Amino acid sequence: MSHNSPSDSRVDLPPLTHGPHRKRLGLISVVACLGGLLFGYDTGVTNGAEGPMAQDLGLSLLQLGVVISSLVFAAAVGALLLGRVSDAWGRRRTIILLAVLFFVGTLLVVFSPASPEPETFSPTGFTVLVCGRIMIGLAVGGASTVVPVYLAELAPYEIRGSITGRNELAIVSGQLAAFVMNALIAVTLGDVVDGVWRVMFAVSALPAIGLFLGMLRMPESPRWLTEKGRYDDALAVLETVRPAERAKAELQEIERIAAIEVEAHQVGLKAVLTNKWLLRIILIGIGVSMTQQLTGINSVMYYGTRILEESGMTAQQAVLANIAFGVVAVVGGLIALYNMDRLNRRTTFVIGLSLTTTCHLLIGIAGNLLPEGNPARPIVILVLVVAFVLSMQTFLNIAVWVWLAEIFPLHMRGLGIGISVFFGWTMNGFVALYFPTLVGTVGISGTFFLFAAIGVLALIFVITQVPETRNRTLEALEEDVSTGAIYQVAKPADAHRS
Template sequence: MSHETYITMNKASGPNSDAKVEPFVKVIALVATLGGLLFGYDTGVISGALLFMQNDLHLTPFTTGLVTSSLLFGAAFGAVFAGRCATAMGRRRIIIILAVIFAVGAIGTSLSPNVHWMVIFRTILGVAVGGASATVPVYIAEISPANKRGQLVTIQELMIVSGQMLAYMSNAAFNEVWGGEYTWRWMLAVATVPAVLLWFGMLFMPDTPRWYAMKGRMAEARKVLEKTRAKDDIEWELIEIEETLQEESAENKVNFRDILVTPWLLKLFGIGIGVAMIQQLTGVNTIMYYAPTMLKSVGMSTNAALIATIANGVISVLMTFVGIWMLGRIGRRSMTLIGQIGCTCCLFFIGFVSFVMPEFVNGQPDVLRSYMVLLGMLMFLSFQQGALSPVTWLLLSEIFPTRMRGIMMGAAVFAMWIVNFLISFLFPIMLASVGLSNSFFIFGLVGILGAIFVIRCVPETRSRSLEQIEHYLRGRLDQQAPSPLAAGQTSPMMNNKLK
């Protein structure tokens, strides 16, 4: 590569550039991440709705776990469906389909007459949630310039926690304004509005240049790059995409079976599964789904628990801004480790507080104990939403090869949702059988194992384009492959084309 070309690339939005994002990229990210807003609202709203549907639907600890976790069961299969179909149909078209499913699920759950129908429509809603979690980060990662990919992908996490905060606020507002038996139906129905906005907005958005290139539609890929990249970036990024796709096409590795028989892909797939699972094994969604239930169990009233839960949403949103800021300054691996260790310490704190402090003082529930548990939740969410969750979605959107990104992302998110499903289903039973403190001690022990996994397995992907990440990870995981590329380095074939 000539010296002039190198300078041009670094003035544009290459991996190490400080160039600004094109305005159209921000519009695309904002519209697409409405899927994240729906993801957050539909997972967070159940925390308050459970308190009101207990009598209406005659819930037991078992059916409480079933209603909550059925969405997550559907999400696991939605992630696989969307991951596989996104390769064939395109990322954009899948998001449009998911918007329709979001609307159907929201209306269905709000009108459910009994537990059976609630579980069915929560599962349908879960298909959309899981599909969005697998598709939206990939869509944004592929359409973003390399130097701003971290911040733009993390908008998805910001929208998720914003959706959860909106859910907590609407829960408290509906209770304050209406209260009563049927409040939960309005809580669930509100999600129809952003679903319609997502569907309408995505009708006007393009698909990603990498998907167009993968389908041989290079003219359309160029058009998207012209709208989303600095002028000097278009040629070299097209060359980089085309080169990587040619290498993969020559190897003919496009089926899930090929992952299992190709050592470096299998190792990479295992890392992706691990990254997805450790985020859920912290027990984060026991707090997001059951916070009011837990706070009531340690002495708060229904109204106080709903209002206190808003603090969880506010902290999550504020710390996600911190996470976006940190992603531009420290490595993905370091950020994952900070989040994992911080979350684990907070889990032990919650367990210790609920174990040591008395349940009752002078015959009344110990208010200080309930607020100390809330403090533990807020500290936990500071590490989870400020470090671990944003970097998890970013890593998953970066580490998989272009032709297999949809399939591998879908499978990794499937594993994430299955773990989420099991934890959310079992937590009410754990709470009833072993108590709050022992439940969190168990999560803390699992968190230690997660930290060991991060230290040993999680790669560093910062300051590399998606194609450079693929070369780097292949070199690292396959002993027979060429040496991995250094950060910001291009391949010899690309150098020759750029000269």
């Protein structure tokens, strides 16, 4: 079989050359990825801010849980809602809206009224705080869907993986920044400033302003413009991020696929509900998104210190060691970006799930073999959890977000990724909600053995169901997804490319 699928053979695009258009594309990705940076910072900041915040507002453990999980569940709604909004309103304008939500939500959190008496509950402060967290959550969910789609639609297919994957690198960089900033602020201002947690949250206002101002100067997605019939505008954008001949050729291909869809009435929600192949790809998208969360990665990023304390570390040791998770996440993200346009998506999924499942098993075994009080126990578990985070970030996280941004046809891209990520975020919320109870009930070993069993099922799902997307134009993928041809060529194509 040839390297490309049958639908690719009709696409004879001029080669991608170096030039000012590459720098322009790089700038666009940096600005858009501020949305990913905010996503990461706002999900990571509570890891160090929760204690002072609970004390300042007099929050119980249940109320603290509501504050933390409200962002996650709001993100599920934001992913679904704002993905759909981006289909109707445009990717660029939706990202500008996200910047506003990030900023206003941060203001609400920072200026939540404290209780008049120390360590007494403040109903007003709690209400304002949760409203702010919900607003930030809507923005986080929107960023998780719209930013990858925006980057995928602007990037040429040859480097689409590394361009789109930059957003996930920005997310883990944001989480690392949150861990480091929390430590620095706590050390330098903890004994000087009342309500030091407010400073920790306030830091995120700066990238929110940068995202808003930066996106005002960025272009709209050329594929979204084409779908709306704005062909001249689409060509003008493509000519800023492609060589001139390549821009014209790509626009012709985008127009051709759009015309075929209109002729076949394959547009809108009705088309999704009446096409078994589109329904199937949405179900697979949901599965891929949930698989990412069921590895337990966000349990580590949210409750890393708790895991390390359960393994035998002191609270201070756990806080410092927790920074290691953020560091290896960024290192893994850099390796993933290097490999993203070199390895097939399916290959990275299989390698990633094999490694993470092995790490889960080893953590479970170590928890059983090394009794509490054994000085080697916390060190071994720390090393294994670091290996798990590194495996996850190197082979799964970036690849999942890139795959989700690529797989859905243009007319339903925002809807498809929105539905998929909605289920991913919902699963994230439930795992985050019940993880402390799970660890308390069955211990570290039982918890990670459960993750390992889920990992085996996830491997079977990926091998049997998930189609390949690398080295294909979005238009070629669109044709094969809509007709079901992508399932017929997935395995032979993989065998040839690997």
